[in-house]
Amino acid sequence: MKKIGVVGIPKGWSTLRLLDALEAKTGFRLCIDMAEVRLDLDTGKVFCQGTDLTGLDAIIVKKIAPSYTPDALDRMEILRFLHQKGVPVFSSPDSMLRLIDRLSGTTVLRLGGIPMPPTVVTEDIEEAAATVALYGKAVFKPLFSSKARGMTVIEDTPDAREEIADYKAAGNQVMYIQKMVSHAGGHLDLGVSFLGGKYLATYARQGSGASWDTTTRTGGRYVPHEPSQEIIALAHRAQALFPDMAFTCVDVVETPEGAAIYEVSAFGGFRGLLDACGIDAASAYADYVLENI
Incomplete structure (x- = not known):
């Protein structure tokens, strides 16, 4: 029996689909919630609720966190450690880290x-305003997000600089600005x-x-x-x-x-x-x- 764990959200739809599929094919089921994982650097072991993950035949990463944040990168480092210890991780932790x-x-x-659609990255409000003026209408995208969460559309209007300043003040120090395309x-x-x-x-x-x-x-x-x-x-x-x-x-x-x-x-x-x-x-x-x- 192959033992394959799934990194995901315990009650998430896609996580449950994958767990069901693996259990039907292998008879084994393990959902790995990264919030419950313990990395022991002294022993080189990684545990989730008592299960030694270094003993698994493989790990599939379906969802690293409910929403993307810089903390997700730290979770990926733990999976990269497991991968280096010889546990196959799908997909490659190095590639997922970049994405x-x-x-x-x-x-x-x-x-x-x-x-790609025309894109500018800057921390400067004046540079951002000039970009909006150039594009006419732009989508400001957080560096960590999915399903358009936190994205803001800003048009070239007299209020653009104020809207940009508000967006930056909301925690978007680095502004990723993409032209809204037809x-x-x-x-x-x-x-x-x-x-x-x-x-x-x-x-x-x-x-x-x-x-x-x-x-x-x-x-x-x-x-x-x-x-x-x-x-x-x-x-x-x-x-x-x-x-x-x-x-x-x-x-x-x-x-x-x-x-x-x-x-x-x-x-x-x-x-x-x-x-x-x-x-x-x-x-x-x-x-x-x-x-x-």
């Missing part, structure tokens, strides 16, 4: 020649998914029209989508810049000027693939891990 921090992931993408063919953002570096399927998030973003958190819904081969190839290039990502989703936007990448996900999502494509990603992921340990 949790939006700026870190963005620099890898841009240095890799991946097209969507081609409807208010859709694409989730191009990969398993083991191979293309799996694509779903789209369709905005409700009630919000500027397309996330399900603000009323968006998952719909089927068949992307062009060019988009699949672009997304493949983007995720390949982060080696050994076992399961990931690349966020793509189609603009009148062509396709661009928003980000590569550190963990990927199961819900979109299931609702829009009828694909049980949890089961497929479990099979992939069992075949590769």
Whole structure:
């Protein structure tokens, strides 16, 4: 019997899907809540509620924390320690570390020649205001967030500097500013998914029209989508810049000027693939891990 633990949220939907899939295939079930983990550097052991994680056959990271914060990077370091001790961790802790921090992931993408919406990073309010004036309308994105949480749209108006100052004062010392781009063919953002570096399927998030973003958190819904081969190839290039990502989703936007990448996900999502494509990603992921340990 293979013993595979799942790092996730104990009552989270995707965590439970993955736990169910692994238990059905192996007879073993272990949810690892990183808030309950103890790293003993003297013995080189890592425990979660009495279970020695160094004795597992593998660990799958489904969700490192309920929301992204710099603390998630410290949790990833513990998983990197486990990986160095010989426990296979899916995905690569080094790649996930780069992707949790939006700026870190963005620099890898841009240095890799991946097209993205125009983006400026600065701590200076005047530089930020000049960027908003240049873009006309910009999305200010926290460096640690998911599903558009904490993002703010600021337009080039007389109140822009005050809005920028308020945004920075709210804990965003480093401001990641991205031009709001037009969507081609409807208010859709694409989730191009990969398993083991191979293309799996694509779903789209369709905005409700009630919000500027397309996330399900603000009323968006998952719909089927068949992307062009060019988009699949672009997304493949983007995720390949982060080696050994076992399961990931690349966020793509189609603009009148062509396709661009928003980000590569550190963990990927199961819900979109299931609702829009009828694909049980949890089961497929479990099979992939069992075949590769």
